[in-house]
Amino acid sequence: MTGQKSCENSSCCGGSVSLEPLASIEDLNPGYLTGWISRASARIPQVATRMTMRDHLDSWNLRWRLGRPVRRVPPGLYAVGNPGEDSPVLVSANYKMSFDRLRSALPGLDTWVLVIETAGVNVWCSAGKGTFNAREIHQRIMESGLQRIVTHRTLVLPQLSAPGVDSNELSRLSGFRVVFGPVRAPDIPEFLRAGMKATPKMRRVRFGFWDRVVLTPVEVMGIRKWAFTGFLVLLAVMWLRERPVSPAGALSGALLGAVPYAGAVLAGSVFVPALLPYIPGRALSFKGALLGLLWALAYAARSYPEVDWVASVPYVLVLPAISSFLALNFTGSTTYTSLSGVLEEMGVALPVTAVAVVLGVVWAVVRAIV
């Protein structure tokens, strides 16, 4: 019943990762490695529960997509604290931030963490793509010799991996019973203390202000190439229109001319996510168009009372279209939009935006000629 199992090697929501083999944890010797423990004639790396400066830097780089950020944790079994044969086994994606979030939730606990290969993609996205799946977990169990290291037969999976993991299949394959843990890592200690029981609240995904805001850098960085291209076009237009002026004049003209578009981009990719619950409407494209329209009107009215409405019409058409398109894009990052809803929304929003942009451009061109 789950479809969409293509493009397994791309990361969710932008930026693809190539799956080069990772060096062993021993060679890599990352900051989170604190030592080694021996169990059932296996040496198992032990990891820290405290985040270092490096870890925070990693997260920052991942959020802003800077350089070649550390994405992946070598798959395999890890020890947190000093776990034994009856300690719980928590399964994690090998996205660095997922792994960090998990281990930093476990200070003072003795647990095993089984990291599986999800191509450096977080739990939810990799489950949606199907890379976080029963066969992959089974394979990591076999490779790590987990059956010899623990005597119990229970795995704790992140709840949000359910769209990718058929837990019945995993039990059949591996002989391990599956318990779905809470949505958020910080709830894990309480979940374990309660005998692996999650409260209904722990089962619900949240999408609060900060959850949304930390996603906006990805949105902004995702369109930087488009923004740059747009700016070059604007520069060319300025140059053609006011040829006698200096290059500096054209540049400052383009910078000024870019202000309305930059505002529309911010409205769609930062303000819509941040203010999501407070903007009227349900469709994200609608919310985007609304903020874009407000911005366009504000921009048009900047020289009030002498507003040149004829010159402002293209802005009123194009700016909401930009914000609307970018807001629609945010459906990829939300935790509540459904495929069917997005399809419906796209069916309306894309044609409308296209028409608005064409009308806006035609209006501007006609006005420039006449």
Add this chain to the structure above:
Amino acid sequence: MGLRYLSKFVTLELDEEKCTGCGLCLEVCPHGVFSLGAGHSSIQDRDACMECGGCALNCPSGALRVRAGVGCAYAIFLGRLRGTEPCCG
């Protein structure tokens, strides 16, 4: 807090005849769509479903059906351009 999406298009279906009331769907659903009573699960908040597919994949008796997939406009858009399934990048 009421973050609600377009709801009338949700494709989730529950076959109460097949359901054994094991409760697994309540466990995996991140949006509290199901409730348990009278020996079987029922859909109590269908509008909240985001079609992640976790419940249908894990239901041991095949009582659940949903068109699951990434509800991501960009992925769908790229997929259409390339004539493939929705694809992120």
